Amino acid sequence: MNPNDTAARYDQIAKWWQTQHQDSSYGIAQLERAIKFTSGRNSAIDIGCGSAGRFIRVLCQHGFQVEGLDISTEMINLAKQLHPEVTFYREDICHWVPPKLYSLISAWDSTFHLPLNMQEPMTRKLCDALELGGVFIFTCGGSHTSGEISGSFQGQDFDYSTLGVDTFLRIITEHNCTCRHVEYDQYPEKHVYIIAQKIGVAE
Numbered sequence: 001m002n003p004n005d006t007a008a009r010y011d012q013i014a015k016w017w018q019t020q021h022q023d024s025s026y027g028i029a030q031l032e033r034a035i036k037f038t039s040g041r042n043s044a045i046d047i048g049c050g051s052a053g054r055f056i057r058v059l060c061q062h063g064f065q066v067e068g069l070d071i072s073t074e075m076i077n078l079a080k081q082l083h084p085e086v087t088f089y090r091e092d093i094c095h096w097v098p099p100k101l102y103s104l105i106s107a108w109d110s111t112f113h114l115p116l117n118m119q120e121p122m123t124r125k126l127c128d129a130l131e132l133g134g135v136f137i138f139t140c141g142g143s144h145t146s147g148e149i150s151g152s153f154q155g156q157d158f159d160y161s162t163l164g165v166d167t168f169l170r171i172i173t174e175h176n177c178t179c180r181h182v183e184y185d186q187y188p189e190k191h192v193y194i195i196a197q198k199i200g201v202a203e
């Protein structure tokens with residue numbers, strides 16, 4: 001699915017998403033685990049932040065200078081109301097050019113919507129946008145091979161793609177990151193989260 005079509009569908013459920021997820025603990029323990037690996041607490045960005053500001057709130061509490069990015073205009077507008085102090089980008093992650101290096105980048109249940117051919121360039125780009133010691137936490141489909149699936153959520157059809165866990169791990173390694181944590185956190189669902197850390201050429 002074209003990312004603009006994904007955006008139009010999330011526009012439709014942005015208010016519902018905020019109401020349902022504003023106080024949700026979903027993914028927060030995993031984010032806290034990622035934060036523990038950080039040394040610098042400079043800039044952080046939540047990719048596909050949605051409207052609830054859940055990760056943004058936690059990152060602010062830990063002292064990061066926080067930014068949010070989402071392709072859905074409605075998601076961004078609602079998130080801005082909750083966090084007027086935060087910089088938001090209404091952008092497709094496929095085309096966004098990181099303006100700086102980050103101490104932490106999160107992409108929780110967002111980049112799994114990208115077309116399959118965008119998964120590798122996106123992963124490379126986000127690894128490259130980490131400062132030395134910076135941490136990247138993201139979720140992906142947990143199959144061993146690459147593939148695409150479709151599903152329905154809140155009356156909207158969405159597409160998902162994955163390169164397979166081993167390929168994501170290879171890409172982060174090629175981009176001077178090491179894997180600090182990989183987990184099937186909803187097993188037997190094929191939902192995986194990975195924590196990677198920029199280590200430079202040698203640790």
Ligand SMILES: C[S@@+](CC[C@H](N)C(=O)[O-])C[C@H]1O[C@@H](n2cnc3c(N)ncnc32)[C@H](O)[C@@H]1O
Pocket residue numbers: 003006007010021027047048049050051052054069070071072075091092093094107108109110111113114
């Ligand atoms: C399932 S929601 C997750 C929201 C948030 N991460 C959370 O956990 O509450 C997926 C989000 O990813 C965003 N998204 C999907 N494709 C995107 C893209 N190509 N660029 C930026 N954001 C995207 C959607 O607009 C939506 O807000």
